[in-house]
Amino acid sequence: MSTSDAAQDLPQASVRSSTSAPATTARNPRHSPGVRISHWIITLCFFALLLTGIEILISHPRFYWGETGNDLTTPLFRIPIPSSRNLVPTGYGYVLPDQNGWSRALHFQAAWVTVLTLGLYLIAGFFTGHFRRDLAPGKVDFSWQAFSAAIVSHLRFKRPSETEAWSYNLLQRLAYLVVIFVLFPLVIWTGLAMSPTFTAAFPSTVTLLGGRQTARTIHFFVSIALVLFLLVHIVMICLAGFWNRTRAMITGRAATRMERT
Amino acid sequence: MTDISRRKIILSGLAATAGVAGLGMAARIAKKYGLIPPDHGGIYGPGETLNYAFQRLVAQHSLAREFPRNQISKRPFPNEIAPPSGAFKRLQAGGFIDWRLLVDGMVERLGSFSLDQLRSYPRQSQITEVACEEGWSYIAEWTGVRLSHVLNIVGVRPQARYVVYFSIEPDWWDSLDIDEAMHPQTFLTYGMNGDDLPVAHGGPLRMRVPRQLGYKSVKFITRLTLTNDLKKFGKGLGSAAPEAGYAWYAGV
Numbered sequence: 001m002s003t004s005d006a007a008q009d010l011p012q013a014s015v016r017s018s019t020s021a022p023a024t025t026a027r028n029p030r031h032s033p034g035v036r037i038s039h040w041i042i043t044l045c046f047f048a049l050l051l052t053g054i055e056i057l058i059s060h061p062r063f064y065w066g067e068t069g070n071d072l073t074t075p076l077f078r079i080p081i082p083s084s085r086n087l088v089p090t091g092y093g094y095v096l097p098d099q100n101g102w103s104r105a106l107h108f109q110a111a112w113v114t115v116l117t118l119g120l121y122l123i124a125g126f127f128t129g130h131f132r133r134d135l136a137p138g139k140v141d142f143s144w145q146a147f148s149a150a151i152v153s154h155l156r157f158k159r160p161s162e163t164e165a166w167s168y169n170l171l172q173r174l175a176y177l178v179v180i181f182v183l184f185p186l187v188i189w190t191g192l193a194m195s196p197t198f199t200a201a202f203p204s205t206v207t208l209l210g211g212r213q214t215a216r217t218i219h220f221f222v223s224i225a226l227v228l229f230l231l232v233h234i235v236m237i238c239l240a241g242f243w244n245r246t247r248a249m250i251t252g253r254a255a256t257r258m259e260r261t
Numbered sequence: 262m263t264d265i266s267r268r269k270i271i272l273s274g275l276a277a278t279a280g281v282a283g284l285g286m287a288a289r290i291a292k293k294y295g296l297i298p299p300d301h302g303g304i305y306g307p308g309e310t311l312n313y314a315f316q317r318l319v320a321q322h323s324l325a326r327e328f329p330r331n332q333i334s335k336r337p338f339p340n341e342i343a344p345p346s347g348a349f350k351r352l353q354a355g356g357f358i359d360w361r362l363l364v365d366g367m368v369e370r371l372g373s374f375s376l377d378q379l380r381s382y383p384r385q386s387q388i389t390e391v392a393c394e395e396g397w398s399y400i401a402e403w404t405g406v407r408l409s410h411v412l413n414i415v416g417v418r419p420q421a422r423y424v425v426y427f428s429i430e431p432d433w434w435d436s437l438d439i440d441e442a443m444h445p446q447t448f449l450t451y452g453m454n455g456d457d458l459p460v461a462h463g464g465p466l467r468m469r470v471p472r473q474l475g476y477k478s479v480k481f482i483t484r485l486t487l488t489n490d491l492k493k494f495g496k497g498l499g500s501a502a503p504e505a506g507y508a509w510y511a512g513v
Contacts, residue, residue, distance in 0.1 A: 060396035068390065070338035070397035085395060087341055101506025104394060108513055109308025196392055197512030200472045201320035212390065212398055
């Protein structure tokens with residue numbers, strides 16, 4: 001770290017004790033370094049997983065329920081796209097380029113990085129109080145009034161207030177909690193439930209889901225849910241001020257009224 | 262301020278040294294316990310190595326899931342095979358009487374087995390799922406002889422670390438580490454769902470590796486070679502799969 005960083009760090013303690021909340025935090029990082037680093041690593045991995053996931057899907061764009069399913073059985077549904085394999089009955093008279101080999105390799109490599117990063121993030125999040133402080137909804141948030149007010153202000157596309165820029169509102173907290181504690185664990189679980197070796201060691205991981213093909217289908221839908229989250233996430237960032245929010249996630253600093261005046 | 266930055270520099274230096282030393286140590290341990298796959302090079306090498314090492318550490322002795330008879334797929338999908346070569350057609354015309362499985366390499370005795378000989382060995386069955394890396398799957402009952410039984414007949418030399426297996430079809434070969442080869446569910450199969458193994462499913466003789474994806478279960482097996490060095494085969498990546506961009510270890 002350079003000395004200029006250290007110089008900026010020093011006056012913080014005195015400022016923190018003497019002024020009101022939004023002003024003091026102006027010099028505190030909006031997001032801790034751990035949150036920033038894991039955010040961007042997982043962002044990168046997510047795009048790799050999404051792209052390669054689509055490539056893998058193209059080799060067999062049919063989905064089934066239960067343990068087994070193949071070209072000779074009736075699918076639960078199929079994606080109306082051509083396939084990269086000529087035996088799949090897609091209704092198209094041609095096949096797409098086959099990218100399954102490297103896609104699988106990159107999919108698993110990105111999955112490893114995601115799982116390891118997410119693991120560190122979860123451990124750190126519990127120990128530093130990140131989840132309790134930043135993500136767990138407060139008691140008032142659970143009132144019906146607070147909940148409906150948050151939904152109404154979202155539906156009106158109201159820009160967040162300055163103080164809100166320094167913490168998460170109720171809907172954000174719930175969305176992040178669902179992504180971190182429901183969707184990511186579920187997508188990892190259903191991914192592992194498709195591995196013949198992993199299910200040999202831990203058979204209940206697939207039998208609990210109801211079979212290998214069910215795991216694959218759930219994996220697909222959870223991925224769709226994560227993509228929807230990503231789209232909403234990006235829209236909300238644009239509404240709240242794209243560069244300011246993005247800078248806050250890169251450098252940790254966010255512009256506030258105090259800095260602007 | 263300078264104290265802080267100096268401390269930071271020293272600490273990050275120490276952390277970097279510890280990191281490099283840790284990686285070096287991890288690499289040595291991984292090599293000693295056979296945790297590194299033959300296709301560990303290249304940009305996807307770290308992922309392939311983690312997949313394989315995880316399996317070696319967590320699932321080495323676990324058994325692939327077996328299913329009740331009523332879950333056997335009514336319509337198993339045979340997947341595509343290239344038009345059979347002349348050599349295959351000649352053997353097929355003779356009812357596979359002259360089909361031979363040759364076993365060579367690091368063995369005590371060279372082996373040559375006819376299908377009748379293989380059928381005379383203890384007959385094993387498993388009802389397991391074939392899962393293709395594309396995503397589809399089916400369940401069938403596979404009948405054959407344990408690969409370990411054949412390997413014990415020829416006697417594996419202690420230095421041997423891999424079994425390389427070849428199809429009669431050109432450029433179709435793969436390999437297993439010795440633990441996977443000796444695994445009780447790794448079969449040389451000659452029967453499927455109570456009948457002879459159909460040609461579409463790899464008959465008369467197919468390797469069956471139920472803890473890995475379908476492409477590891479190579480069809481039309483005619484030769485096994487025991488070796489301690491996969492670099493001598495093909496491009497040195499352990500099988501034809503990595504040469505086509507697929508992982509040598511196919512447990513995921």
